[in-house]
Amino acid sequence: METADGQPLSVGPPLAAVDIAGAVVSSPEAEPEPCLILSLPSELKLLIFSLLDGESLLSLSATCRALREIVTGISSDDLWKSVCSHLVRPSLPREAPMSPAPYVSYRALFNALRLFMWFTPGLWHGNREIHGTLYLSRYNPGTGHIEVYSLLGLFEHSAGHTFHRWSRNPAVLMLDTRPMIQRPASPILRFSSGSxxxxxxxxxxxxxxxxxxxxxxxxxxxxxxxxxxxxxxxxxxxxxxxxxxxxxxxxxxxxxxxxxxxxxxxxxxxxxxxxxxxxxxxxxxxxxxxxxxxxxxVPDDLLIPDEEHPYRGLWIADYDSHGGEFMFFHQPTANSLHAVKLTGDPNVPRGEYTFLVDDLSHTERIATEEEWPGARVVAARGQTAAFNFTNPTLSPTQLILISPDVVCHYWINVYRITIYRRVDVDDLISGGSGISYSGCLVP
Structure with missing residues (x-):
């Protein structure tokens, strides 16, 4: 740059800062300011760092030698335990202590599975034509791998009889079955340090x-x-x-x-x-x-019921000749319920509604029948269709609200009642059966 008379314009020392009077207040030769976070007590530093994810901890350790010693030192494994807990803890039985084994430390665990730490334990549903698929992801604490298993809903028919006649109307039949969830011995996906x-x-x-x-x-x-x-x-x-x-x-x-x-x-x-x-x-x-x-x-938070949304989560039901099917109960509002098929059949395939309730707060009657006395009955709309989901129809039905873990759907037009039972996804992830039989209705 030049002045009006052609002389070069001086801009002062390179990268210098100048105050109003023109004095240089800093220069490249000035000592860098110390990292203020290092002046904090050790307990406070560790508390702050424990809120970071693994990638952020690695970035932090690259900033200076002092921080690297904190993040990667011998006494830092509690930090990495916090990073790995969202992967390891859900996959263990509720009372089991958490351990980095088979790895020597939690930092070693993170380094081995770093590329796949996003694949946390949870529920997934696939778009396989008509029937769909349901998958469970979890950490295997025995092998140190992240694994994905397919899930299959099966029903054990009781000895002697299959159907139970409804005491309120003997023309209406209920399937007398007990649900089971089958998980193959081998996962469909496995991620390890060698993947x-x-x-x-x-x-x-x-x-x-x-x-x-x-x-x-x-x-x-x-x-x-x-x-x-x-x-x-x-x-x-x-x-x-x-x-x-x-x-x-x-x-x-x-x-x-x-x-x-x-x-x-x-x-x-x-x-x-x-x-x-x-x-x-x-x-x-x-x-x-x-x-x-x-x-x-499937969004994790929508699998967990709460006081305002007591029915949301994963459910299973026996659809007679179609076999066991999984439903996702979604409560977009406290007083509405949408039951979506995660796995389906040739009539109503995966991804379609099986029934809808517009107003859970409106009670049509209080049940007096012997199977579930005192249960609330609300109006619903059940979906039926011909083969290949042709001519789908939403017809008036009823939902019998027995408990937050058991509901029955009365298909008025076909004289059938379908029993739905909640699946405990957390129990499935930790190695349990996922189903409690305490709510079984039929002897």
Whole structure:
């Protein structure tokens, strides 16, 4: 820069700060100010650092030697225990002590599973055509792996009879069954310190002995304007509350997208499965029957009932010839209830409503029948349809509110009562059965 007469304009010492009188008040040679956080008592520093996640702790340790010694020192493992607790603690039985084993420390645990710490214990539902799928993610404290299992609802029929006739109207039948939730011995996904992304940003799982090859695929969330685009096929569907939604189909089977883990949603992922076997020529492999399933997390907070929303959560029911099905009970308001199928059947598939209650506060009658005396009965609308969800209809039905853990749905037009029982997701994650039989209605 120059003055009006062509002389160079002096700007003073480089990067200097100047006060109103023109005096230099700081310069590059000045000593940097000390890190004020280091002057805090040790207990307070540890309390502040315990509120950080693992990536933030690693960034903090890179700022200076003193902070690195605090974050990575021998006595720092309580910090890393706090980081890992949201992964480890839910996967243990309620009374079991928390431990970093099989790792030597919680910091070692974090380093081993760093790429997958977002995959915390929880419930997930998939878009498999018609029937859908339900998955459970959890930490395996025996192996130190993060695992994902598929869940199947089964019902044990009592000996001697299957149906129970309703004492109020003997023409109405109830299925006399007891629910069970089956979890396979082997997980469909397993993440460990050895899990690696390939060049397509997928993680291939151990080859199945029958030739089924499974790969984990990241998924990116759609922006809000694209979610509202009516022609876009979404998962989860709009019947389900969700943190993120993504595309439900792709002409390329979601290949070639190279989604970085940094761009991926922690509430969505995909499974790519195909049958592969050795071909006739040496070393060749034949792949066929590829299927890609999109999977979304059920919001954790909406699985927990509270005083204002006593019915929300995961439920299971026996749908007669269709077998056991899982429902998500959503209470968008305290006085409404939407029951969405997480797994479905050829008539009413996954992602559709099975029944709706518009006003839980309006009591139609108080039950006097012997099965559930004193229960409130409210008006509902149950959904039925022909094969392939054709001609779906919402018909007047009734919901019998026996307890926050057991409700019955009276399908007036088909003379049936379906019994729904709550599933304790926390108990499932920690290795339990997930179902209490204390609320069984039929002897």
């Amino acid at each position: 690696r992304y390939d060049r397509t940003s997928e993680i291939t799982q151990k080859h199945h002995p029958r030739g089924l090859q499974t790969s984990f695929v990241h998924a990116a969330a759609l922006s809000s304007d694209r979610v509202n685009y009516k022609q876009m096929k979404l998962w989860p569907p709009l019947t389900m509350p969700a943190r993120d939604r993504t595309r439900n189909d792709s002409p390329t089977a979601f290949r070639g997208q190279l989604i970085s883990p940094l761009d991926a949603s922690p509430y969505l992922f995909r499974l790519r499965q195909e049958i592969s076997f050795a071909g006739s020529s040496s070393g060749s492999t034949i792949k066929m029957a590829e299927r890609v399933e999109t999977i979304a997390r």
